[in-house]
Amino acid sequence: MIVNITTSFSFLLVLATVLYDxxxxxxxxxxxxxxxxxxxxxxxxxxxxxxVIYTVVLITNDTFINFIFIxxxxxxYLIFMAILLMYFYIVSNxxxxxxNIKYIKTKKTVFLIYFITVLLVFFFxxxxxxxxxxxxxxxxxxxxxxxxxxxxLFIIFYIIKKNIKNITKQNYVVIxxxxxxxxxxxxxxxxxxxxxxxIPVHTLVILLIYFSIENPDLKLVKKLEKINKKYLVASNAxxxxxxxxxxxxxxxxxxxxGLTESLLYNEKLDNKTKEDLENIKKASIALLETVxxxxxxxxxxxxxxxxxxxxxxxxxxxxxxxxxNKERLKNKDVKIFCEIDKNMPTYFKGDPIYIKxxxxxxxxxxxKYTNKGIISINLSYKNSNIIFIVKDTGIGISKSxxxxxxxxxxxxxxxNNIKIEGTGLGLAIVKELVGxxxxxxxxxxxxxxxxxxxxxxxQTKVDYKSKKSKSLVNTINLKNKKILIVDDNDLNILVLKxxxxxxxxxxxxxxxxxxxxNKLNKNKYDLVLMDIMMPKLSGVETLSKISNKNFPIIAxxxxxxxxxxxxxxxxxxxxxxxxxxxxDYLLEVINIHI
Ligand code: ADP
Numbered sequence: 001m002i003v004n005i006t007t008s009f010s011f012l013l014v015l016a017t018v019l020y021d022x023x024x025x026x027x028x029x030x031x032x033x034x035x036x037x038x039x040x041x042x043x044x045x046x047x048x049x050x051x052v053i054y055t056v057v058l059i060t061n062d063t064f065i066n067f068i069f070i071x072x073x074x075x076x077y078l079i080f081m082a083i084l085l086m087y088f089y090i091v092s093n094x095x096x097x098x099x100n101i102k103y104i105k106t107k108k109t110v111f112l113i114y115f116i117t118v119l120l121v122f123f124f125x126x127x128x129x130x131x132x133x134x135x136x137x138x139x140x141x142x143x144x145x146x147x148x149x150x151x152x153l154f155i156i157f158y159i160i161k162k163n164i165k166n167i168t169k170q171n172y173v174v175i176x177x178x179x180x181x182x183x184x185x186x187x188x189x190x191x192x193x194x195x196x197x198x199i200p201v202h203t204l205v206i207l208l209i210y211f212s213i214e215n216p217d218l219k220l221v222k223k224l225e226k227i228n229k230k231y232l233v234a235s236n237a238x239x240x241x242x243x244x245x246x247x248x249x250x251x252x253x254x255x256x257x258g259l260t261e262s263l264l265y266n267e268k269l270d271n272k273t274k275e276d277l278e279n280i281k282k283a284s285i286a287l288l289e290t291v292x293x294x295x296x297x298x299x300x301x302x303x304x305x306x307x308x309x310x311x312x313x314x315x316x317x318x319x320x321x322x323x324x325n326k327e328r329l330k331n332k333d334v335k336i337f338c339e340i341d342k343n344m345p346t347y348f349k350g351d352p353i354y355i356k357x358x359x360x361x362x363x364x365x366x367x368k369y370t371n372k373g374i375i376s377i378n379l380s381y382k383n384s385n386i387i388f389i390v391k392d393t394g395i396g397i398s399k400s401x402x403x404x405x406x407x408x409x410x411x412x413x414x415x416n417n418i419k420i421e422g423t424g425l426g427l428a429i430v431k432e433l434v435g436x437x438x439x440x441x442x443x444x445x446x447x448x449x450x451x452x453x454x455x456x457x458x459q460t461k462v463d464y465k466s467k468k469s470k471s472l473v474n475t476i477n478l479k480n481k482k483i484l485i486v487d488d489n490d491l492n493i494l495v496l497k498x499x500x501x502x503x504x505x506x507x508x509x510x511x512x513x514x515x516x517x518n519k520l521n522k523n524k525y526d527l528v529l530m531d532i533m534m535p536k537l538s539g540v541e542t543l544s545k546i547s548n549k550n551f552p553i554i555a556x557x558x559x560x561x562x563x564x565x566x567x568x569x570x571x572x573x574x575x576x577x578x579x580x581x582x583x584d585y586l587l588e589v590i591n592i593h594i
Contacts, residue, residue: 004050004054004196005050005051005058007200008047008050008051008054008200009047009051011047011200011203012044012047012048012051014203014207015040015043015047015206016044018206018207018210019040019044022037022214025216025217026220031090031096031097031098031103032087032090032091032214033214035083035086035087035090036206036209036210036214039080039083039084039087039202039206039209040206042076042079042080043080043199043203043206045076046076046199046202047199049069049072049076050196050199053069057069071122073198074121074141074142074145075118075121075122077149078118078121079114079118080202081148081149081152081153082114082152084156084205085110085159086106088159088160088175089106089159091166091167091213092159092162092166092167093159093166094163094166117144117145117148120144121141121144121145124141146189146190149182149186150182150186153179153182153183156175156179160172160175171212171213174208174209174213177208181205182201182205185197185198185201239294239297239298239301239302242298243294246290246292246294247295247558249287250291250558250580251489251492251579253284253287253288253291253580254288254492254495254579254581255491255492255494255495256280256284257281257284257285258492258495258496258498258499258581259491259494259495259498260277260280260281260284261281261499262498262501263277264277264278264281278327281327282327282328282330286328288580290421290423292357293361293423293425293429294425296357296429296433297408297425297428297429300429300432305432305436307351307354307436307437308350308351308352308353309349309350309351310350310352311347311348311349312347312348312349312350312351312352314344314346314347314355314379315340315344315346316584317355317359318340318359318377318379320584321359321360321363322338322363325363325364325367328364328367329375332370332371333372333373334367334370334371334372334374335373335374335375336367336375336377337376338376338377338378338379339376339378341378341379341380343380343381344379344380344381345461345462347462347463348459348460348462349461350437350459350460351437355457355459357430357433358388358430358433358434358455359388361426361429362390362430362453362455363377363390365426365427366391366392366451366453368420368421368422369392369417369420370392370393370394370395370450371394372393373392373394374391374392374393375391375393375394376390376391376392377390377391378391381461384458384460385439385456385458386455386457386458386459387456388454388455388456388457389452389453390453391450391451392451393449393450394450394451395416396445396446396447396448396449396450396451397412397413397447397451398447401413402443405427405443406427406441407424407428408428409423409424409425410424411423411424434457437457437458437459438457439455439456439458440455440456441453441455442454476503476587476590476591477504478500478503478590478594479504481505481526481527481594482505482506482507482508482523482525482526483507483508483525483526483527484508484516484519484520484523484525484527484528485497485507485508485509485510485528485529486509486510486511486512486515486516486529486530486531486534486539487509487511487529487531487556488512488531488534488535489531490511492579493509496556496581496586499586500586503590512534512536512537513534513536513537513538513539513541514536516528516530517546520546524551525551526551526552526594527551527554527590527593527594528551528552528553528554529554529556530542530543530553530554530555530556530573531556531557532556533557539555539557543572543573544572549572552574552594553573553574554575554576554589554590554593555568555573555575555576556577556581557576557578557579558579558580574593575589575592575593
């Protein structure tokens, strides 16, 4: 008897600690929560009764009190099983509201059945043998209560199995342990009746539930996981939408950019028209840059970065980038200088697109955020590392803002920068790309004094002789050569035609894959420029239908960031030109293959 009192007392202390822990934490109020609380309080009351009545019986040896206690104990057991059954019903069916019709019906049925069993126990005329602690096993009513308990356990097990998809593997294991516990305790109780296991076993069940399902910390973690998952899905959907939109925007932007560029070649333009055209070009370049950044961040977030390993001309990339950005400095009192170390190699092996993205973002930032003074760019090569430094005398970045510089979508100092176009993606992309290329980036900056961005990239130099490294714009002559341009978009064809207009080349056009195949059957061409995304027959399908290919076919695609040159070469193309097409690059590629 003393053992029973001390056991109950220790369990009471443990339960008090759990309750303290439960109430001291922030938690989400729910139906299952309420049932768990009822279970706990029931058990607390039973433990207190256990201690009080045992003590009284120990002191007074009063048989009547003992008799009442056993009746209360049996009734408590039935109520506990009813609540436990309802608890697992709610958990496994994920019932959130007490207005749920299915829940109300089940609750009524369960409580009615258990109420009848409680009445039966209450009015059962007599429990004999009350002096004997074996009493718990000596009466039919006791067997009846144990039988009800067993049935309840099997019903719980059945409910859980039926709703197994709603229960995590970990919780399923816990529920299975509780089930085993229940069965074992009844068997042990049967053979060692003086142990009086019911109340302590219930305490253990409560503890198991608490540490596996009901702990507010666990619930909070699960809730956060859910929110995080939802957030990720929403964020991915947003990036995917932006990236699809950007992809669609590239083709028309390419047309605007290309046509503006070719219009600017006309020497007869008056100053006003020239200025307007330059502004259109400036705006379309800025837009193309934004679109490029969105496509890049999409690639980075979806881990689609695929670093190429091809020969590129770094001086060419630098020239192009500076030329594009010079537009931004018009109407500003800013001079831009580029110093390339005399020992700087020209050709490297690596990823020209990403190198260009890094250069473009840093140089365009220097141009955007400098209103007066000098931008100096320095390019050198030491110990197999390209060192690229961009120094400006611009608005600078405060120490606190420097920490946020590389975060996605972070546009800083908006009070002063609100009129400057930007997405806050550029430096986040640069940081990721530099990391992917195993390089490093450093920033030094002072407000109103300027900034210095230093990038170190490991790249291998190569000795490579290009057919012609100088700009070909005015030198290439393709007299008597015939090129077929295949594109479903007339404006794209127009852009390419204008770009080739000084080369004296003969140009023919086809507006889809079938027309291309027809023309190839009838005429002889020296080179084909083939768009990829075309209705009916794509560029790749058209290529596969060409039977005797004895001329170069160049893929020209807006899908530039998502595919690699290698992919198109593997598909059978001789080379690949990325849209928006650069005039210099177009002429260089044609010059190599024709
Ligand atoms: P964006 O220029 O599109 O806003 P970035 O990621 O390239 O995005 O740059 C993030 C922010 O860092 C900019 O909004 C700007 O406030 C600041 N910043 C970047 N480069 C410079 C610079 N050279 N001088 C001053 N501020 C800069």
